Amino acid sequence: MNESRPNAMAILRERGYRVTPQRLKIYNALWNAGSHPTVIEVHQRAIKEDPTISKATVYKTLQLFTEIGLAVEMGFRDESTRYDPEVDGHINLICTQCGSVEDYDGIDLSSIKNGVEKGMKFKIFAHRFEVHGLCSKCQAK
Amino acid sequence: MNESRPNAMAILRERGYRVTPQRLKIYNALWNAGSHPTVIEVHQRAIKEDPTISKATVYKTLQLFTEIGLAVEMGFRDESTRYDPEVDGHINLICTQCGSVEDYDGIDLSSIKNGVEKGMKFKIFAHRFEVHGLCSKCQAK
DNA sequence: TTATATGCAAATCTTTTGCAAGGAT
DNA sequence: ATCCTTGCAAAAGATTTGCATATAA
Secondary structure: OOOOOOOHHHHHHHOOOOOOHHHHHHHHHHHHOOOOOEHHHHHHHHHHHOOOOOHHHHHHHHHHHHHOOOOEEEEOOOOOOEEEOOOOOOEEEEEOOOOOEEEEOOOOHHHHHHHHHHHHOOEEEEEEEEEEEEOHHHHHO | OOOOOOOHHHHHHHOOOOOOHHHHHHHHHHHHOOOOOEHHHHHHHHHHHOOOOOHHHHHHHHHHHHHOOOOEEEEOOOOOOEEEOOOOOOEEEEEOOOOOEEEEOOOOHHHHHHHHHHHHOOEEEEEEEEEEEEOHHHHHO
16 A cells, blocks of 8 residues: 655656755655645754755745655645534535636545544544546646 | 525534524525535625625635535635546545544446436446445544 | 755745634624 | 634745845856
């Protein structure tokens, strides 16, 4: 079930971005930071390897990583927090290109929630299921 | 498949919170705002009904709604943005009490992703599946 | 060489907090 | 009457930006 570590250097090259020591160190920091580090945590970890790495660079780099699939962002960086009154749930399809959000409710989420509640002894109050990618319109472009 | 609107007044009472005009108007604003409004959008909508409602109240109220299950928060309010290098995915179990994050990979997410890609013509690059609630430790308390 | 990336510092937003006044129960 | 909520303004944090310098290709 473990995921193998992507080759950040190769992926950067592929997409036409430069490979810099900062980017590699920030990727190390992200990968080693355990689960779901904040920007600040990534920065603190990165400056242990190179104390000159700035917070601004970490911000910029993590955004880049998100664009090229080296990281998933938890939350919307560019705006204030969003809230959803539809608490019973569906899957949100978020287009990373145009920002549109579609709903998908063609799947029975209750069995999934059941599995989690029983398997993990976790009491669920709410959930959020999102996929990030390209909507049909943006694929056509 | 449409969700019926919860009775915000009743839920507030049940949980021992006061029913105030602001709370009801903010709930209206949230419910009517269309998909996934930002805090700012909710505020702007709310002040059309009552121009004296402050942003601080909207912030506080949306946090309350999240706690009592009237809203789902998209993102982590209290900290800087989080990033996850595990782009292949699992379900994150986020405890709203102690903030712990557990992983659950006892479910086959690929069939879900397949359904989305085929059903919605959406090209998935990444996903994020979270449930919010009480971890086993916090339930015991 | 040349365009891209970095670091710094300032600017801009977002979110939280303290406190006095108002209002629900 | 009491205690929870509100609004305001200030404070604290998070994120972005402009620009000069450094550097990968």
